[in-house]
Amino acid sequence: MAQTAGLIQFSGHQHFRHRLVLSILSGKPVRIDKIRSDDKNPGLRDFEISLLRLLEKVTNGTVIEISVTGTAILLKPGIIAGGALTHDCPLSRSVGYFLEPVVMLAPFAKKPLQLTVRGITTDEHDLSVDLLRTVTLPHLQLFGISDGLELRIKRRGASPGGGGEVQFLCPVVKQVKTLNFVEPGKIKRIRGISHAVRVNPQFSNRMIEAARSVLNRYIPDIYLYSDVYKGEESGKSPGYALSLLAESTTSALHCSEAVSQPGVAPEDIALQASRALLSEIKAGGCVDRQHQSLILLMMVLGSEDVGRCRMGEPTARTIQFLRDVHSFFGTSFKIVSAEPLDKECVQLLYSCYGIGYINANRTLA
């Protein structure tokens, strides 16, 4: 059944995860060369190797060839298998780095995925497990992926020691629904999770108070939850963070987060998170900026109908993602101003014709 489709080639280490995901979903082999070939320390990093191993586990029959120098890889995708899996992530990136691509693949697996990952649960580079749980997963629900979709945070692990553990449960779907999300609505509530591990639990409350001082002026419906993990559940390193999300009347979500830094007071961390949230709200649209690629991907895979979504301007990542999507699936988006008559409006309307991606793996079962 697998047709020998053309090899797709890329250069450079950037956008590594997107390209692997697109290769696996499209069934087209991908070759990436010149991976940090000019770098003092050339080749793949440990977290990239680890991601390849994880993708090997999630799929069945995937062939990965890495060149001797580590500067080129060839991936021939197999089928997405799913099932019960465990993965230990290196401490160079948090588990968010590994879960983001898995979230894109898991709905199309043969069996529902139950993936346990261990490592750092919150750091300053990737989406934390709190945002994945409260923002990323609801974004999947827009496409009809909902029953049994869950992220359980069993233990937290701050950088650099890690020691956290989360379990990601994802159902399989036959096909994703076409998205039609053009009404951003107005922000009706703000939620947040403030957590502190291996430091004074009072830090968590201090962050909440500081965030409220900024956000209370807008809306009374603010509930910031102080999440306390003790003993074994709190990982190996001290740290704290505040993640915030704003929900609109049409269930559009915008989120932000700030993580503890040495020498910065919890109040200032909370201010960073709150102000970042205001910036996201100001950018507007129906979808959080950090989830543009996820939404666009699901729109491409949607049933053979026109999907539409209103969002802010694409980020640099999103632009490259759209180009890569075009390389793998041949689908291009139509992107026009959301309100052509309003010169002030910087929001855009993205629309595309779904390719009608059917989860063929599932029917094999």
Next chain:
Amino acid sequence: AQAASSNSRRRKDWTKLIYSSQLTPEEVLAGKEEASVDEEEDDDDGEFFRFKNAPRQDEDEELDSSRTVWKEEDLTKWEDEELLDSIRGLFITGSAPA
């Protein structure tokens, strides 16, 4: 809102910038204009030609991360009361913008 508008520049043609331009994503966002490139030639055989190998700085590698990186000034500008008030209309408690 009118006061803060620096959007007098004409709108970007995103579809064109994304699908038929040789600019890197960063250049597209920076609003760089494309020198008239013969698009036809490079378009078909694709991706390989899209990424110009700009000299890489080893120390400051751009991370493969979907998290928004905020600049200091993007956040500190929210100390301004006027800016804080300007987004009230986006909340249900705020009155609709005129």
